[in-house]
Amino acid sequence: MLYIFATTNNFSGMKYFQLELKRPIFFIALLLTSAFTRIDAQLVIEAEDYSQMKGVQTENTTDDGGGLNVGWIDNNDWMEYKISIPVAGDYEISYRIASQSGGGVADLLIVETLAQKTMLPATGGWQTWSTVQGDSLITLPEGETTIKVKAASGGFNLNWWQLRLVNPADSDNPSAVVITETQTDVHDVYMAWNKSIDPTTVVSGYDILMNGSLFAKTSDTTVTLSKLPPGLEMDFALIAKDLSGNTSDTTFLTVQTDTLPWEITWSDEFNIDGEVDRTKWNFQTGGGGWGNGEAQYYTDGDNAIVSGGNLIIEARKETIGSNKYTSTRMNSSGKGDFLFGRLEARMKLPSTGGTWPAFWTLPTDWVYGNWPNCGEIDIMEHSATYNYGHILGTIHTGAYNHIAGTQKSGGIHIGDVTDTYHTYVIEWFPDHIDWYVDDIHIFTYVNEYKSTEEWPFDVAHHVLLNVAIGGAMGGDIDDNGAWPQQMIVDYVRYYDFKLGENDTIAPEKPANITIDAKGNLANTSWNLAKDNFVVDKYIIYLDDMKIDSTKGTSLQIFDLEPETHYIFSIAAVDEAGNESDTASVAFTTPELTGIAVPGKIQAEDYTQMSGIDTEDCEDTGGGTNVGWIDAGDWMTYTIDVAENNEYRAKVRVAGQSSSGTIVFYGDDDRELTTVNTSPTGGWQTWTSVVTGAFDLEAGIQTLKVSATKGGFNLNWIEIGKSSDMTSLSYLTDKDIQIYPNPFHGEKLNISVPAEFDNFAVQIVSVDGKLVHSQEYDKPNGLIQINNNKLLPGVYLITISSQKSVITKMLSVQ
Numbered sequence: 001m002l003y004i005f006a007t008t009n010n011f012s013g014m015k016y017f018q019l020e021l022k023r024p025i026f027f028i029a030l031l032l033t034s035a036f037t038r039i040d041a042q043l044v045i046e047a048e049d050y051s052q053m054k055g056v057q058t059e060n061t062t063d064d065g066g067g068l069n070v071g072w073i074d075n076n077d078w079m080e081y082k083i084s085i086p087v088a089g090d091y092e093i094s095y096r097i098a099s100q101s102g103g104g105v106a107d108l109l110i111v112e113t114l115a116q117k118t119m120l121p122a123t124g125g126w127q128t129w130s131t132v133q134g135d136s137l138i139t140l141p142e143g144e145t146t147i148k149v150k151a152a153s154g155g156f157n158l159n160w161w162q163l164r165l166v167n168p169a170d171s172d173n174p175s176a177v178v179i180t181e182t183q184t185d186v187h188d189v190y191m192a193w194n195k196s197i198d199p200t201t202v203v204s205g206y207d208i209l210m211n212g213s214l215f216a217k218t219s220d221t222t223v224t225l226s227k228l229p230p231g232l233e234m235d236f237a238l239i240a241k242d243l244s245g246n247t248s249d250t251t252f253l254t255v256q257t258d259t260l261p262w263e264i265t266w267s268d269e270f271n272i273d274g275e276v277d278r279t280k281w282n283f284q285t286g287g288g289g290w291g292n293g294e295a296q297y298y299t300d301g302d303n304a305i306v307s308g309g310n311l312i313i314e315a316r317k318e319t320i321g322s323n324k325y326t327s328t329r330m331n332s333s334g335k336g337d338f339l340f341g342r343l344e345a346r347m348k349l350p351s352t353g354g355t356w357p358a359f360w361t362l363p364t365d366w367v368y369g370n371w372p373n374c375g376e377i378d379i380m381e382h383s384a385t386y387n388y389g390h391i392l393g394t395i396h397t398g399a400y401n402h403i404a405g406t407q408k409s410g411g412i413h414i415g416d417v418t419d420t421y422h423t424y425v426i427e428w429f430p431d432h433i434d435w436y437v438d439d440i441h442i443f444t445y446v447n448e449y450k451s452t453e454e455w456p457f458d459v460a461h462h463v464l465l466n467v468a469i470g471g472a473m474g475g476d477i478d479d480n481g482a483w484p485q486q487m488i489v490d491y492v493r494y495y496d497f498k499l500g501e502n503d504t505i506a507p508e509k510p511a512n513i514t515i516d517a518k519g520n521l522a523n524t525s526w527n528l529a530k531d532n533f534v535v536d537k538y539i540i541y542l543d544d545m546k547i548d549s550t551k552g553t554s555l556q557i558f559d560l561e562p563e564t565h566y567i568f569s570i571a572a573v574d575e576a577g578n579e580s581d582t583a584s585v586a587f588t589t590p591e592l593t594g595i596a597v598p599g600k601i602q603a604e605d606y607t608q609m610s611g612i613d614t615e616d617c618e619d620t621g622g623g624t625n626v627g628w629i630d631a632g633d634w635m636t637y638t639i640d641v642a643e644n645n646e647y648r649a650k651v652r653v654a655g656q657s658s659s660g661t662i663v664f665y666g667d668d669d670r671e672l673t674t675v676n677t678s679p680t681g682g683w684q685t686w687t688s689v690v691t692g693a694f695d696l697e698a699g700i701q702t703l704k705v706s707a708t709k710g711g712f713n714l715n716w717i718e719i720g721k722s723s724d725m726t727s728l729s730y731l732t733d734k735d736i737q738i739y740p741n742p743f744h745g746e747k748l749n750i751s752v753p754a755e756f757d758n759f760a761v762q763i764v765s766v767d768g769k770l771v772h773s774q775e776y777d778k779p780n781g782l783i784q785i786n787n788n789k790l791l792p793g794v795y796l797i798t799i800s801s802q803k804s805v806i807t808k809m810l811s812v813q
Contacts, residue, residue: 042165043083047096047149047158050079061159063096063129069159071126073104078150083163087201087243088142090167093134095149096159098123104156108138109148120156129159137166172199174240177206177251186230186258187434192222196240196248207247209237227434227441230427231259262495266336269491270311276304281330287323294471295354297323304328310488315355315467317483325477329466337364337460339534342495343379344425345465350485351418353385354477356468357487359424361461367551368456369613370628372401375456377433378409380424382417385475389415391424393435393443398453402472410435410443421490430499430534433457449528450512451553458534463492500533503576507531509583510538510570519562519592519638521607525554529572529580541569541582558608562592594640594700597647598721601703603714606635618684619652619715627683629660630710637703639719641696648725649691650718653677654684657768658711659798659805664691665704672696676805677712678762678798681770686715687760688775689800693722736799742811743790750783752799759801761785763810766794 047070048058055077061069070079093116095106102122108115115138123130140163149161174196181192196203208216208223211234216223228234233256240248268280276283283304287297297320304313315327338361349357359380366374376396383390394402394409401407414422414437425436435443447455467487470477510526529535540548540555543566548555560566565588572580595601603626604614611633617625626635651662657679664672672694680687696719705717737751750761761783763772771790776783795810 043085043163044160045081045083045162046160047079049081051082052080054078061129061157062127063098063159067159069098069157071157073151073156073158074154075151077154078148079158080146080148083145083147085140085142085145085163087165088140088169089165090137090139090169091163092137092166093118093161093163095120095132095134095161096129097132097156098126098129098159099156100124100126101155103153105152106156106158107150107152108134109150110138110140111146112148117152126157139169168201168243172242173246174198174203174242174248176249177238177240179238179251179253182253182255184255184257186260187226187228189225189228189234189255189257190222191225191236191238191253191255193238193251195221198240198242198246201243203240204243205241207239207241209239210234212237227444228257229436229439229441230257232257232439260342260495260497262342262497264493265496266332266338267491267493268311269309270306270489271309273307274305276301276306276311276330280332280335282333282335284329284331287321289471290468292468292471292473294356294468294474295323295477296325296327296467296469297321298329298466299326301328302326304330310490311465313357313465313467313487313489315350315469315483315485315487317479325469327467327469329464329468331362331462331464333362333364333462335462336494337462338428338494338496339458339460340428340430340499341497342425342427343463343493344423344495345380345492346421346423346490347380348419348421348486348488349382349384349417350467350487351384351388352478352481352483352485354470354474354481355382355384355485356471356474357382358464358466358468359492360464362464363456364460364462367459368398368452372396372403373398373453373456375459375461377426377428377457377461379426379435380437381473383473383475385478386473387413389413389417391417391422391437391442393426393437395433395445395457397456400454408443408445412437412440412442414438428457429497430458430531447528449530451525451528455528458528463494465489465492500575503533503574503578505532506578507535507572507574507580509580510572511583513568513570513583513585515568515585515587517560517587517589518607519589520558520560522557522560522566522568522587522589523554524557524568524570526570526583528553531572531574534575535572536575537573539571539573539579541571543567544569556608560589562589564589592638592700594638597639597641597696597719598724599719601637601639601717601719603635603716605637607638607702609633609635617715619654619686623715625654625713625715627713629707629712629714631707633710634704634706637705638700639703640700641698643698645696646693646722647696647719648693648722649673649675650720650725651675651677651689651691652686652715652717653680653689653712654682654686654715655679655712656681656683657764659709660707660712661709662714663706663708664694665706666694666696667701669704676800678760678800678805678807679711679764679768679770680762681764681768681773683713685770685773687762687773690725736806736808738797738808738810742813744813746786748785748790748810750785750797750799752779752781752783759799762798762800763790764796764798766796771795 048068056070057072058068059071097120099122104120106118116134118134178194183190205219236253238251283300285298285300303326313328318326345359361377363374368374378394381392390413392409392411422438427434431447433445468474508530510529512527514525516523537549537551567586569582569584571582604624612626613628614624615627617623660677663674666672673691675689675691739749760775764770790812792812797808797810799806
């Protein structure tokens with residue numbers, strides 16, 4: 001058996017090949033190291049494969065690999081072998097032996113001349129095997145030779161013996177590389193050449209230098225160099241090396257990657273001193289942390305100026321409101337929006353700890369929902385605190401983002417980023433995005449063609465430039481460092497690839513269609529269709545009739561008949577109007593069922609909705625809640641009512657600082673009841689409100705929950721018989737007394753009629769901060785709140801039942 005191990009530590013990883021050959025065994029280990037390439041020749045000779053012998057016998061061996069070993073070796077017994085030496089040089093010898101008590105001596109004779117003597121120790125048994133290495137090297141010529149292994153002293157078994165080349169005998173250089181073929185495209189260079197010839201040994205590999213620096217190593221006679229910038233001219237040098245490290249003359253070749261048919265269609269070269277050009281840029285203003293705990297306040301252009309051919313964004317240590325720093329965040333939304341192409345900026349970055357400069361993009365129209373589902377491309381981010389000089393390029397999507405810990409990114413350490421300009425680039429294609437820093441490729445994100453959760457990058461984005469202070473990536477702020485700090489931008493450019501011009505190629509048809517049918521509706525989804533440019537929309541057919549179109553990769557189909565067979569079909573259409581073949585899937589709707597009433601309805605289990613979104617819920621039980629509810633938003637639910645009766649609904653809600661109104665509708669848009677919600681002091685601070693009574697008839701029907709006033713989240717709705725639900729009374733303003741008001745002491749009294757029970761009291765500051773929230777069952781007419789932490793100011797006290805919400809003002813002095 002011949003094993004050839006090709007072990008590389010440069011580009012190819014490790015490869016194993018196994019070939020069946022006749023004995024003796026010949027090993028070649030090809031190692032590509034960072035210093036040079038060499039081949040180590042090893043000859044393993046099975047002891048029983050002698051051409052002649054004296055006095056020995058063979059037996060079955062229990063050593064690894066099985067087979068036979070030579071035994072019964074006594075003094076002056078010997079075995080002779082005919083060996084073909086592949087490469088002249090110095091060899092190391094080792095023996096695989098077993099010995100009960102030791103004392104054996106093996107003599108190695110080359111053409112009857114003693115070359116080496118090796119002492120063989122005891123191994124503890126005739127089948128207890130050990131490898132013993134000779135004390136010195138032996139020199140062998142290339143070609144056929146005769147080697148004899150003789151027992152100067154017996155008492156050992158021999159399974160195999162091995163020769164390993166240590167020092168090849170070679171002073172000749174390989175022939176120069178003769179290049180036979182080159183091919184280029186936008187990012188790749190392919191080269192092929194004839195195998196170089198070495199007069200003495202063999203060529204072990206080739207060094208490839210680009211612009212004078214070692215770029216790659218290979219033992220093959222072809223190489224493909226990838227991830228190169230378009231239009232880049234490169235000077236290559238190829239050098240062959242043999243086993244001894246001798247090198248050939250250098251072969252030179254100049255190659256240029258193909259250029260893309262792009263042109264600059266939008267840029268700001270910052271060549272006119274003064275204010276920033278507001279025909280190209282918008283300023284975003286404000287503080288509040290920007291979702292990352294940042295410390296700066298973004299001003300309306302006060303921290304940005306064009307001077308000396310550069311945009312200067314200045315982060316200053318100055319206070320506006322509760323923010324101790326000021327800076328700039330500017331974007332090109334509506335004035336520079338881009339789909340595919342090359343975005344490039346040349347800039348210097350700030351150095352003081354806490355600075356977090358970024359060059360990035362967001363969608364202009366958030367087609368796929370809120371962040372991160374909308375998609376974000378971070379072309380350049382830098383943290384002076386965590387890793388000065390290290391540049392990151394990152395994407396955020398619904399599937400891959402830092403909140404979930406699944407973000408995908410690449411980076412490079414480039415040292416000085418403050419006094420030296422560097423160029424930061426993405427090249428954005430329909431099937432991937434490449435990141436470059438100073439023309440060095442650092443990261444590729446590939447379109448998996450699954451859904452917009454992985455690839456929302458088929459809609460136009462705009463550019464953002466900003467310097468944040470502190471926060472998640474900015475880290476600890478060096479208050480005593482050098483301030484102000486500047487991000488200096490030489491230019492920002494967009495190159496249009498014009499991929500869609502003269503497009504006559506239709507997309508591939510959508511794949512991986514899934515259908516979840518539920519009685520009178522079906523939830524459908526599919527993978528993104530592949531196209532040479534971009535898919536604009538998907539056309540949906542049901543039983544060969546067009547019913548809808550969508551830009552996303554999912555669609556709900558309503559008003560289906562239960563227990564009915566349908567054929568769902570879909571075609572992709574690109575921006576040039578080319579339509580793919582149709583993909584079809586048959587399905588059958590099941591029997592119509594509904595959520596049982598009496599029972600609990602999870603808010604996210606709607607059959608239809610308008611305007612809302614879902615998020616992880618921190619209420620008891622976890623799960624998901626519905627959020628982002630504005631006036632006019634709604635959800636419908638299919639419910640199965642057990643019997644004609646009067647019902648009430650308990651609604652689980654949370655709201656930051658505003659009250660809301662929910663209206664329930666039955667079949668035929670019949671209004672059932674209305675309930676008001678109060679602010680709870682947080683989007684995940686939950687409380688329950690109960691509606692008034694309403695009538696429902698038995699059977700499957702549609703319940704519509706609509707917001708006539710938004711500003712709240714919804715977790716669940718529990719519907720029960722009115723007689724089984726807690727009955728709360730109406731409250732009026734005159735029923736509630738709060739004293740003392742103004743409040744000076746430690747105990748606040750709230751008086752309610754003794755018959756009132758089951759209501760909630762909340763105290764909220766005028767800036768929306770919840771300072772007290774509690775539900776009361778039977779307070780017997782008086783609530784006393786011990787709170788000496790109320791700071792001077794004005795507060796709103798809300799007392800809410802299922803039928804009434806009363807708000808009163810409290811002055812604390």
